[in-house]
Amino acid sequence: MTAGILVAGAGLIAAGIPLSALRGARGALAVQLAGAAVVTAGALAVLASGDAVGGAFHGGVAPRLGLDRLSALFALVVCGTAIPALLCARDQLAASPVRRPLLALTAAFLLSMLGVLAARDVATFLGSWELMTLVPATAILVARRDAAVRRAVFAYVAITHLGGAGVWVALLTLAHHDAFGAAMTGGPQALVLVAALVGFGTKAGVMPLHVWLPRAHPVAPPHVSALMSGVMLKVALYGLVRVLFEWAAPAPLWAGLVLLAAGVLSAVAGVLYALVQRELKRLLAFSSVENVGVIVAALGAAIVLADAGDERWAALAFAAALLHTLNHAAFKALLFLGAGAIGDAAGSLAFDRMGGLLRRMPWTGGAFLAGCAAIAAVPPLNGFASEWLTLQALLHVGTSTAPGISAAGALALAGIAVTAALAVVCFVKVVGLVLLGAPRTPQAAAATDAPGATRAALAVLAAACVALGVTPGLLVPTLVALAPGDVALEPGLTLAPAGTGGLAAAGLPLALALVFALVLRATTAAPRTAAAPAWTCGQRVEPALAWTSAGFTKPLRLALESVLRPERERELTEGPAGVEQIAYHAEVPHLFDDLVYRPVRRTALRGAAVARRVQSGSLRAYILYLLALVLGLLAVLRLGGAA
Amino acid sequence: MSGAVVAAGAAQLAGLALAPLAAGAVQRLKGRLQGRRGPSPLQPYRELRRLWGKSGVQPESAGPVYRAAPAVVVATLVVAALAVPVAGRAPDWGVGHDLVVVVGLLALGRFAVAAAAWDTGSGFALMGAARDLTFAVSIEGVLLLVALLAALTADGTTDLVAMSQAAAGAEPWREPLHWCAAAAFALAAIAETGRQPVDNPDTHLELTMVHEGPLLEYAGRDLACLQWAAAARLWLMMLLAAGLFLPTGGPFGVRLAVAGATVAALCVAVALTETALAKMRILRVPVFLGGAGALCLVGLSTWLLGAGT
Numbered sequence: 001m002t003a004g005i006l007v008a009g010a011g012l013i014a015a016g017i018p019l020s021a022l023r024g025a026r027g028a029l030a031v032q033l034a035g036a037a038v039v040t041a042g043a044l045a046v047l048a049s050g051d052a053v054g055g056a057f058h059g060g061v062a063p064r065l066g067l068d069r070l071s072a073l074f075a076l077v078v079c080g081t082a083i084p085a086l087l088c089a090r091d092q093l094a095a096s097p098v099r100r101p102l103l104a105l106t107a108a109f110l111l112s113m114l115g116v117l118a119a120r121d122v123a124t125f126l127g128s129w130e131l132m133t134l135v136p137a138t139a140i141l142v143a144r145r146d147a148a149v150r151r152a153v154f155a156y157v158a159i160t161h162l163g164g165a166g167v168w169v170a171l172l173t174l175a176h177h178d179a180f181g182a183a184m185t186g187g188p189q190a191l192v193l194v195a196a197l198v199g200f201g202t203k204a205g206v207m208p209l210h211v212w213l214p215r216a217h218p219v220a221p222p223h224v225s226a227l228m229s230g231v232m233l234k235v236a237l238y239g240l241v242r243v244l245f246e247w248a249a250p251a252p253l254w255a256g257l258v259l260l261a262a263g264v265l266s267a268v269a270g271v272l273y274a275l276v277q278r279e280l281k282r283l284l285a286f287s288s289v290e291n292v293g294v295i296v297a298a299l300g301a302a303i304v305l306a307d308a309g310d311e312r313w314a315a316l317a318f319a320a321a322l323l324h325t326l327n328h329a330a331f332k333a334l335l336f337l338g339a340g341a342i343g344d345a346a347g348s349l350a351f352d353r354m355g356g357l358l359r360r361m362p363w364t365g366g367a368f369l370a371g372c373a374a375i376a377a378v379p380p381l382n383g384f385a386s387e388w389l390t391l392q393a394l395l396h397v398g399t400s401t402a403p404g405i406s407a408a409g410a411l412a413l414a415g416i417a418v419t420a421a422l423a424v425v426c427f428v429k430v431v432g433l434v435l436l437g438a439p440r441t442p443q444a445a446a447a448t449d450a451p452g453a454t455r456a457a458l459a460v461l462a463a464a465c466v467a468l469g470v471t472p473g474l475l476v477p478t479l480v481a482l483a484p485g486d487v488a489l490e491p492g493l494t495l496a497p498a499g500t501g502g503l504a505a506a507g508l509p510l511a512l513a514l515v516f517a518l519v520l521r522a523t524t525a526a527p528r529t530a531a532a533p534a535w536t537c538g539q540r541v542e543p544a545l546a547w548t549s550a551g552f553t554k555p556l557r558l559a560l561e562s563v564l565r566p567e568r569e570r571e572l573t574e575g576p577a578g579v580e581q582i583a584y585h586a587e588v589p590h591l592f593d594d595l596v597y598r599p600v601r602r603t604a605l606r607g608a609a610v611a612r613r614v615q616s617g618s619l620r621a622y623i624l625y626l627l628a629l630v631l632g633l634l635a636v637l638r639l640g641g642a643a
Numbered sequence: 644m645s646g647a648v649v650a651a652g653a654a655q656l657a658g659l660a661l662a663p664l665a666a667g668a669v670q671r672l673k674g675r676l677q678g679r680r681g682p683s684p685l686q687p688y689r690e691l692r693r694l695w696g697k698s699g700v701q702p703e704s705a706g707p708v709y710r711a712a713p714a715v716v717v718a719t720l721v722v723a724a725l726a727v728p729v730a731g732r733a734p735d736w737g738v739g740h741d742l743v744v745v746v747g748l749l750a751l752g753r754f755a756v757a758a759a760a761w762d763t764g765s766g767f768a769l770m771g772a773a774r775d776l777t778f779a780v781s782i783e784g785v786l787l788l789v790a791l792l793a794a795l796t797a798d799g800t801t802d803l804v805a806m807s808q809a810a811a812g813a814e815p816w817r818e819p820l821h822w823c824a825a826a827a828f829a830l831a832a833i834a835e836t837g838r839q840p841v842d843n844p845d846t847h848l849e850l851t852m853v854h855e856g857p858l859l860e861y862a863g864r865d866l867a868c869l870q871w872a873a874a875a876r877l878w879l880m881m882l883l884a885a886g887l888f889l890p891t892g893g894p895f896g897v898r899l900a901v902a903g904a905t906v907a908a909l910c911v912a913v914a915l916t917e918t919a920l921a922k923m924r925i926l927r928v929p930v931f932l933g934g935a936g937a938l939c940l941v942g943l944s945t946w947l948l949g950a951g952t
Contacts, residue, residue, distance in 0.1 A: 359706050369708075378751040379744065391743055391787060392801065398791045399799035403947035410791055410943050414936065417746075417787035421780040424754050428776065431708075432761025432769075438704040494739060501726075501741025501802035508722065511738050515718035516711075523713060523864040527698045534702040534765035535859055537849065541703075547761075547769040555777040559929040 002045045003053045006067060009038030009079075010114060013107050020103035026090070032107050033086050039114065040079040046072035047478065057120050057247075059175040064120040070246075070482050071117045074238045077326060078113050080464075081230045081333045084457035088337045089223040091451040092344065098142050102221060105139040109227060113235050122175045129167060132235065133160050133203070136220065136228055143221045156216035163202025163209055167239065169195035174247055184248050193255050196243040197262075203236035206296055207266040208592050210289045214273075217288065218281035222340025225281060229288045230333035234325050237295060244299065245318070245484050256303030257408060259296050260397075264415035266293025269592075271422040272564065275429070275553050276588040280339050280349040283430065284332065287375065290419060291328040294390055295321045297412055301393045302483070304409070308401040315487035316497055317393035319479035324386035326475075327374070327468055331383060334371035334461035338364055341454050342434060345447035351429075351549040356439035361449040365435045367458035374465040376427040377420045380509035382468035385495070387420055389476070392500050399499075422556075429552050440546060472505050550586060557588070564588050647895035651732035654899060659724055662878035663687035663871060665910055672914035687874060694867035702763040702860050712759035713861065713868035719752040720875040727882050730898035731807040740803040742790045745883075746783060749835065752872070753779055760857040767849040771856015774925060778834050778841065778853070781932035785831040788939035792824035793887050795946060803886060811892035818949070823942025825888040830935035832880040834928065837873070838913055840920040841928055844873070851922070881909045 012035025019028035046053055046067055054066025067075065089106065093099040112135055115128030137153050170192045174180055177188055184192065198209065205213040213233075217225050244251045244259075270290030277283040298321035306314035341364045342357060343349045358365035374381035394416060397409030439445035449455065468475070473495040480489045489497065496502030533541045557566050566588045573581040667684035674681020683689075701709065723745050725736040733740060757776055760768035794801050796818065797809035815821040834841045837854035846852055849859065858869050885905040891898050923931065 356704065358708070373754065376750075376754060377747070378754045379747045384747050388741075388743055388747065395743075395787070395791050395794060395801065396799060398943075399795055407940075407943065407947060410788060410940070413791055414784040414788050414939075418780055418784040421750065421776075421783040424750055424757075425773075425776040425780065428754055428757040428761070428772075431758050436704075436706070436708055436758065436762040437764035496739070499800045499802075501744065501800070501804070502739035503741060503744060504737055504739040507737035507739070508744070511722045511725070511736065512718045515721045516714045519714040519717045519868060520711065523699070523868060524710070526864045527696075529699040529701050529863075531703055532700050534704070534763045534768075535849075536766060541764070545766060546764060547766055552769060552773045555774050555925065556780070558926055559777055 002042055002049070002051070005038060005045065006042035006053060006118075009035045009040075009042055010111065010118075011035070012038060013110050013114075016107035017104045017111075020100055020107060022100075028103060029086060029090055032103070032110075033083060036079040036082040036086065036110065040076060040083070043067070043072040043075040043079065047076065050481075054118070055120050057180040059178040059180055060121060061123050062121060063124050065118045065124070066120040067118050070238070070241065073322065073326075073479075073482065074234060075114060075117050077234050077329045078110065078117065078231050081227065081329050082110050084333060084337060084461050085223040085226045085230075087453045087457035088226075088340060089221075091454045092222055092340055096143075101142050102139060102224075105135055105142065106223065106227070109135045109139065109224070113231060116235050117238060122171050126168060126171060129164070129239075132232060133157065133164065136224055136232065137216075139224050140216065140220045143224075144219060149219045152215040152219050156212040159209070159212040160203055164199055166195040166197070166199025166202070168199070170199055170243060174243075180247050189248050189252075192243065192248045193251060196240060196248070197255070197258065200236045200240040200243070201262065201296075204233050204240065204292050204296070205266070205289045206262050206292060207269055207289060208596055210266065210270070211590075211592055211597055213289060214282055214285040214590075217285035218279065222337055222343070225284075225340075226333040226336035229285065229336055230329045233288060233292055234329060237292070237299075237321075237325060240296075241299065241321075244303065249484060250306065251303045253304060253307040253405070256300045256307060257405070259300030260304065260408060260412050261300075263293045263295070263297025263300055264412045264419075266290065267297060267419040268293075268415050268422070271419050271426055272560070273588070273590060275422060275426045275556065276564065276566075278351050278549055280342070280351065280354075280430065280434065281336070283426070284335050284339060287423070287426065288328075288332060290423065291324065291332070291375075294387070294416060294419065295324050295328070297416060298324065298390045298393055301390075301397050301409070301412070304397055304401060304405060305393070306485070308397075308405070310396065310400045311485045312487050312497070313393060313396040313400065313499070315480045315483035315485060316389065316476070316489075317397075318483035319476050320386055320389035320393050322479045322482065323389060323472060323476060327382040327386045327465075330461055330464045330468060331371045331374040334367060334458060334465065335375065337454070337461070338368040338371060338458055341450035341458070342368070342447075345444075345450065346441070347443040348441070351433040353441045354434045354439075354444050355437050355441075355546075356435075356444060357447055358435035360439070360445075360447045363455040364450045364458055367455075367462040369431055369435060370462040370465055372427040372431045374469070376424045378424065380469050380505070380512060382465050382472075385469055385472040385503060385505060387416070388503050389472070389495070391416055391420075392497075396499060425553070425556060429549060432552070433549055437546070438543070440543065466509075470505055470509055472503065565591065647732050648734045650895065650899070651729045652734040652736075654729040655724055655727070655733060658729065658878055658882065659721060659875065662874040663691065665878055665881070665906060666874035668907075669877075669910050669914050669917070672911060673917055676914055676918040687870070691867045691871060694862070694870070695864055697863040699863040699865050700860065702765065704764045705759075705762045705860070708755075709759045709762040709860075710865075712755040712762075713865040713872075715755035716752045716872045717868045719748040719755075720872050720879065723748040723879055724875065724882075726803065727879060728804050728807055728886060729882065730895060730902045731804065731811070731886065732895060733804055742793075742801045742803055742806070743787070745803075745879075746786050746790070749876075750779070750783065756857045756869075763860045765860055767852065767859050768857045770850075771852045771854065771859075774853045775837075775857070778928055778932065781929055781936065782831050782834050785827055785932055785935045785939065786835075788936060788943075789824050789828045789831065789887075792820055792827075792939055792942055792946075795943075796821055796824075803883075807886040807889070810887055810889060813890055816890060818946060820942040820946040821888070823938045823945070825884075827935040827938040827942070828884060828887065830931065830938075832884065833916075834932055836877045836880050838877070839917040840923045841931065843922045853925075877913075878906075881906045884909060 016032035052068035112131035119125035274286035302317035377383040377387040477489040493506040757772040760772035
């Protein structure tokens with residue numbers, strides 16, 4: 001029954017490809033939407049009943065499909081995000097000349113991601129995996145073709161393929177040892193783990209393998225960005241979870257510590273670089289690196305805690321990672337789709353060219369505000385719930401493991417706490433520059449709200465952020481059940497695992513709302529409210545005095561100067577009457593590019609130059625190479641035979 | 644529900660009303676220490692009453708976010724006050740008693756105030772908000788480390804009720820960990836509440852403002868809410884200090900009296916530091932808080948070395 005529903009849903013999405021390509025009409029979009037909705041329903045059924053559909057994973061080549069609860073959870077993320085993304089695509093692509101190919105590619109993208117999740121054999125998994133990389137690259141190139149975009153797509157494809165080799169190595173090694181589900185130890189396990197960390201880590205955007213992400217995500221069309229950031233990264237994390245907790249389980253302690261370190265690095269550095277961006281979609285891309293870091297750190301904590309024998313908190317850390325996966329899909333899709341609508345209305349996504357949009361676009365702006373508060377991890381929204389559980393898991397790494405490891409837990413705890421605070425700075429900046437204050441350009445002043453379908457999509461996602469924030473007490477027991485081991489948690493309105501004071505996910509918003517409403521009623525009942533210009537020491541308030549993105553992050557840049565190494569350039573043009581013109585340019589360079597990737601690229605190019613010398617073009621030289629090769633092989637054979 | 648728990652609940656609610664008194668007492672004491680007569684301890688209440696009767700002011704570009712921020716801040720502090728037990732007891736208000744949640748609530752208040760600063764578009768408000776949020780980055784890191792250290796002495800829980808029970812008696816003070824945690828908490832609390840030497844709450848110079856900056860545009864009842872919130876934040880931090888680091892056990896009545904005396908003593912301590920220490924340069928503050936973080940790590944390593952032997 002459930003299998004039928006799932007196949008029907010996937011079939012509908014597949015039917016969307018030729019329909020979009022040939023007719024490109026509303027009908028094709030409706031078919032895709034229906035397909036996504038049907039798959040969502042099927043995935044929910046699998047999650048609720050707990051019965052896996054289809055076969056188990058096997059190491060052979062015969063294609064096999066199936067969906068267990070873990071796959072179903074991620075399929076839910078894929079299709080649950082796809083529905084609002086498609087709704088927004090309907091409005092944003094309405095006048096686009098490339099509407100048909102883009103819609104067809106979107107359907108193919110969704111199918112490839114579902115293929116990775118439903119694959120139960122190596123060939124299907126790897127085939128879908130490669131499609132999942134290539135289809136969005138094609139979509140970006142179909143939508144935009146300027147040189148900068150082509151470079152970004154090249155970097156994306158090159159880096160994800162180089163890193164993605166790890167996925168091949170990991171899966172083929174597993175298939176070679178026929179070890180899916182069987183216990184693995186020693187060298188092969190280490191090989192699988194390292195390959196999987198690199199392969200899936202590259203695709204998930206874990207630092208220092210993330211450099212493609214802030215290049216590729218901003219240039220994609222909004223709904224593709226939302227799917228790439230909200231969903232594709234999660235599919236990579238799904239692969240990581242499968243390898244770490246199922247195929248090569250139990251993962252050894254060092255893998256947990258590596259994940260913990262990489263996760264905290266991604267989280268802190270991701271949000272720091274997000275902070276200093278000057279364009280909204282680039283900021284959101286870096287913030288995806290941050291959130292993937294939080295998820296990876298929680299996975300690391302799960303391994304470390306399981307190694308220390310604390311099964312209960314290991315399962316909770318695992319649940320924290322999955323909960324943050326769900327939450328991040330909701331708010332990141334909301335923010336990317338909202339950014340698309342805002343970019344259309346304001347004509348730019350540069351921070352210093354928006355402003356005052358909450359009043360002009362109340363629906364889009366209101367939903368966007370909710371998304372920013374959620375991603376900034378302030379209670380009572382969903383970002384806080386998963387951040388809270390992650391912090392608690394790291395705190396218990398600190399309290400219940402051996403000394404050296406508990407110190408690592410303490411550092412990770414401080415790192416994630418700092419990340420949460422930095423996320424507040426980052427997204428207050430976004431809210432302020434995009435939505436609040438006075439508009440900064442005439443086009444922003446003339447902005448109007450997005451069309452109906454986009455509004456509906458954003459409202460649904462904002463509602464999801466609130467709902468996920470209120471119900472972690474009901475969700476986490478389901479997620480804990482997905483963890484290895486058999487830890488059970490009672491569902492309830494308050495999420496109160498032993499060792500915490502409890503997250504009153506339902507009581508907290510209720511109490512906050514009650515006090516808020518009472519106080520607001522009292523303050524708005526004041527005699528009257530006078531309108532006045534803001535106080536600027538008696539000067540007239542002028543647009544030129546408006547605070548900028550760089551100004552707001554200045555104290556932080558100063559405090560972290562030694563880490564971020566900002567660059568400043570100032571040019572004074574002096575004339576007879578003194579200074580005539582000042583040109584000022586400031587930039588925070590991406591140190592991973594400068595310190596890691598540039599030397600690697602330089603070495604690779606130098607190596608290529610050396611290799612080129614061997615390619616002399618002279619026939620005699622090539623004959624010599626062939627002769628040397630034959631002689632060498634003969635020598636090897638001879639020696640091998642003797643031994 | 645036992646009588647002690649009901650009394651603790653009453654004490655929590657009374658704390659909401661008494662918070663301005665503590666702030667006023669600090670001002671009075673500071674005046675005396677500086678050779679002035681100082682304002683009456685009741686002065687904050689008079690201020691609140693005066694502001695309550697005045698009309699509000701709304702900058703031209705500001706909208707609903709600016710209007711809502713004071714109520715959000717008050718709501719976060721009221722809920723946080725309900726989550727923090729008094730003298731080791733607290734009724735179940737339905738908001739839990741988790742230390743990490745309290746830290747999160749403070750972050751929500753900061754988010755609201757900083758968003759309101761953006762809504763006014765005023766440079767002074769944004770300068771203050773940016774500095775406040777910058778400090779908060781280190782403060783949150785330190786507070787979570789303090790939570791870890793305090794949880795280590797309390798069998799690995801962040802339940803504030805259990806933590807304040809575990810802090811009772813002289814036993815925890817045998818560990819250097821506890822001393823380090825207490826000192827780091829004091830430093831973080833000074834920064835969180837915006838007291839000297841991190842910030843000067845009495846400043847009237849816009850360029851030096853941190854916590855006061857975003858309040859510049861507010862007037863009337865909105866300002867009254869925000870002034871109360873500043874006092875409540877100080878109160879909350881003193882209560883947390885008393886709960887996490889107060890070595891008293893025994894019956895509830897005794898504990899309540901000692902907690903009250905501790906808050907009074909902390910008021911004196913605040914007045915003394917504010918008299919003795921000048922405000923530090925803004926760029927020194929992250930170093931100051933980094934010191935608090937280092938203290939936590941030192942405390943943790945002593946604990947780990949102790950556990951190893």
